[in-house]
Amino acid sequence: MSETLTRYEKKIAAVLAGIFSLRMMGLFMIMPVMAVYGDQLAGVSPLWIGIIIGAYGLTQALLQIPMGLLSDKIGRRPVILLGLSLFALGSVTAGMAEDVYWVAVGRFLQGTGAIASAVLALASDLTREQQRSKVMAIIGMSIGLSFAAAMVVGPLLAERFGLSGIFYLTAVFAVLGMLLVYFQVPDSVSRGSNRDAIPVPAQLKQLVKHPQLAKLNLGVFVLHMLLTCLFVAIPGLLVNAGFAANSHWMLYFPALLASFVLMAPLLIWAVKSNKELTVFKLAIILLAVAMLVVYFSQQILIGLFAALIVFFVAFNYLEANLPAWVSRIAPAGQKGSAMGMFSSCQFAGAFAGGMIGGTVLQLSSVNGLLLFCALVCLPWLWLANNLILPVRTKPKVVSVAVASHQIAEDMAQALTQIKGIEEAVVIVEEQLAYLKVLPKQLDEQALDSYLNQHAKQN
Numbered sequence: 308m309s310e311t312l313t314r315y316e317k318k319i320a321a322v323l324a325g326i327f328s329l330r331m332m333g334l335f336m337i338m339p340v341m342a343v344y345g346d347q348l349a350g351v352s353p354l355w356i357g358i359i360i361g362a363y364g365l366t367q368a369l370l371q372i373p374m375g376l377l378s379d380k381i382g383r384r385p386v387i388l389l390g391l392s393l394f395a396l397g398s399v400t401a402g403m404a405e406d407v408y409w410v411a412v413g414r415f416l417q418g419t420g421a422i423a424s425a426v427l428a429l430a431s432d433l434t435r436e437q438q439r440s441k442v443m444a445i446i447g448m449s450i451g452l453s454f455a456a457a458m459v460v461g462p463l464l465a466e467r468f469g470l471s472g473i474f475y476l477t478a479v480f481a482v483l484g485m486l487l488v489y490f491q492v493p494d495s496v497s498r499g500s501n502r503d504a505i506p507v508p509a510q511l512k513q514l515v516k517h518p519q520l521a522k523l524n525l526g527v528f529v530l531h532m533l534l535t536c537l538f539v540a541i542p543g544l545l546v547n548a549g550f551a552a553n554s555h556w557m558l559y560f561p562a563l564l565a566s567f568v569l570m571a572p573l574l575i576w577a578v579k580s581n582k583e584l585t586v587f588k589l590a591i592i593l594l595a596v597a598m599l600v601v602y603f604s605q606q607i608l609i610g611l612f613a614a615l616i617v618f619f620v621a622f623n624y625l626e627a628n629l630p631a632w633v634s635r636i637a638p639a640g641q642k643g644s645a646m647g648m649f650s651s652c653q654f655a656g657a658f659a660g661g662m663i664g665g666t667v668l669q670l671s672s673v674n675g676l677l678l679f680c681a682l683v684c685l686p687w688l689w690l691a692n693n694l695i696l697p698v699r700t701k702p703k704v705v706s707v708a709v710a711s712h713q714i715a716e717d718m719a720q721a722l723t724q725i726k727g728i729e730e731a732v733v734i735v736e737e738q739l740a741y742l743k744v745l746p747k748q749l750d751e752q753a754l755d756s757y758l759n760q761h762a763k764q765n
Contacts, residue, residue, distance in 0.1 A: 312438055319433045320442040322491045323426055324449035326387070326484045330394060331450050333477030334363055334417060335457035338535070339559060340465040340473070342542040343552045347469065349406035353539070353668035359411050361535045361661020366418030367654035372506045372647045375424025379505055383429035387422045387488050394420030395481035402474030413474065420481070423650055428505045428643075433493065440701070447630070451623070458559035466553030506647035514644055519636045522690050524649055527629050528656035529687050533594055534622060535660025536680050537601075540673050541611070544601065548608045558612055566619030574624060587628065588691050593621035595684035602677040635697055640732035640741030642702060700729050700743040705758060707733055707740045718761065725757065726750040 312320065338360055345356045378386040394417050401413025427443065434442045464473050514520055545555055577586040597618035604610020630649060637645035667676040709715045715733035722731035722740060727749030732741045 312434075312441055316434050316438055316442060318491070319430065320445040322487055323430050323442075324446045326391075326487050327423075327426055327446050328449040328453035328456075329480040329484045329487075330391065330420065330422070332453040332457045332460075333394070333398065333480045335454050336461035336464065336473050336477065337414075337470070338538040339458055339461045339542055339555055340470070340552070342539055343546055343555075344465045344470050345407070348404070348410060351407050352665075354662075354665040355407040355411065357535075357539045357661040357663070357665020357668065359407060359414050359661070360539060360664075361658040362411050362414035363418035364531070364535075364654040364657030364659075364661070366415050367421045368651045368658065370419055370421040371424055371651045371654065372511070374421045375428060375505045375643075375647060376508070378425035378428055383425050383432065384488055384492055386425040387429070387492075388485055390420035390422035390425070391481045391485045391488070392420075393417075395478045395485075398474045398478035398481060402471045402478065404471075410470070417477075418654070421654075424505060424643075424647055427646075429492070447627075451626070455560070455563045458563060459556040462553055462555040462559075506644040507641070510641050510644040511648060514637075514641060514648055517636075517638075517645075518693075519695060520633060520645055520648070522694050523629055523633050523636070524652040525690065526625070526687060527649060528652045528659070529683060530594075530622065530625050530629070531653050531656035532660035532663065533598075533680050533683070535657050536664035536676060537598075537618065539661065539664030539668060540676055541601070541615070544605050544673065545608075545611060548606050548611060550608055558608075558615065562612060562615035563619055565616045566623055569616070569620045570623045570627075573620070574627065583628070583696060584691070584694060586624065587694070588688060590621040590624045591684050591688045591691060593617050595681040597621065598677050598681040598684075602674060602681070605673070632696060634702075635699065638732070639702070639730035639743045640734065698729070698745065701746050703742040703744045703749075705740050705742065705754070707738055707758065708761065709733055709735050709738065711735065721757065722754075725753050728754070 341360050342356050345351050345359065348355075374386055374390060397413045397416025397419065399413075400416055401410045404410045404413060427446070430442050430446060431439055461473065464476060468475075542552070542555060545558065546552055550558065573586060577583045597614045600610060600614035600617065604614060630646065633645050633649045634642055663679070664676055667679055707718060709718060712735055715735045718740065719731040719733045722728050722733075722742065727745045727747075728742055729745060730743040733739075734741070
């Protein structure tokens with residue numbers, strides 16, 4: 308069996324990453340420009356600017372899990388096409404709007420195109436289990452790249468075509484995504500539930516009570532709340548510091564580039580030195596420091612630039628690690644449910660950041676917002692002290708032959724006795740065993756022998 312992606316898997320990864328990044332870039336482009344160019348809209352206020360920036364997060368959070376479950380029933384492609392159609396409709400609605408109310412409606416509609424779960428499930432359907440993590444990583448990287456591109460393209464487009472131009476281009480992106488799905492994604496895909504990709508409703512209540520996952524879900528909520536709050540405030544501060552709105556990309560792009568350069572060795576060192584939790588807490592502190600630097604440097608361009616670098620170093624580190632840690636901590640066979648809840652909290656944080664940022668800015672001041680953002684990092688840091696990361700495992704799914712739930716429980720217990728298997732869950736309805744394994748320690752021969760023996764017995 309090949310240890311690298313096949314040409315087919317590379318194509319699937321590229322196509323799905325393209326679909327994901329086109330949609331995310333459309334959502335992100337409004338962030339660096341709304342606070343500056345939104346004053347052209349009737350009824351504008353700091354509160355409405357915040358609502359528009361974060362509005363997509365509410366509908367994304369509410370529909371992320373239901374859309375994934377729907378893809379189990381009617382297929383991945385129909386759900387993805389439906390989501391992209393809603394996204395295009397929202398984009399056109401916002402583009403045609405002349406007041407903040409209809410722009411907000413458009414942004415809410417954009418968020419109804421919650422296709423993340425369906426796209427990841429499709430990636431799971433179309434790739435081999437042992438190569439799936441690579442495909443997921445490629446899709447994940449596309450989100451970071453789309454964010455960086457949005458920081459550059461958004462201000463340039465807004466200067467030339469205004470806010471409506473950005474929304475219309477976003478609608479074009481949605482149509483391009485639909486064409487990719489229609490012409491490049493295979494028709495015959497699995498519609499069965501894959502517990503590593505799609506949430507299972509019965510598991511959600513149990514996972515809410517999981518203490519370690521709850522800390523990570525709260526963490527990603529706060530992280531994206533801070534990101535949205537920052538972009539409610541920072542574009543206006545840059546203009547006040549004498550930096551023309553159409554040149555903001557000249558600050559965002561170098562800051563993002565510098566943050567990636569600084570973050571990569573930090574990420575590698577944390578893993579090699581087994582200091583992941585230490586750097587995790589350091590990143591939270593850096594978020595607070597960045598907000599305080601902005602607070603004290605509102606009229607100093609170099610200070611704002613330094614604050615953006617510090618913020619993006621911390622943000623990118625946490626954005627890369629939080630989902631990976633959810634995957635590690637999630638019980639065997641519950642990764643899809645855990646990631647569904649995590650994504651919902653992520654988008655809910657974006658909405659909360661828009662609401663909070665706009666409200667505080669309207670009722671108080673930029674200073675009040677920045678101090679709030681710095682202070683909210685303290686309870687997050689306190690919770691991080693009690694976070695426990697398990698050993699690094701990889702998911703493995705194997706076919707089994709089980710006739711009853713009691714046999715499944717006995718098999719799960721027996722599988723955990725095999726060297727290198729940390730957890731095992733056997734699902735009678737699916738005739739599958741979901742394992743969390745230590746790859747270098749796994750006794751493949753013993754696992755194959757046990758499965759073959761049990762198959763003969765049944």
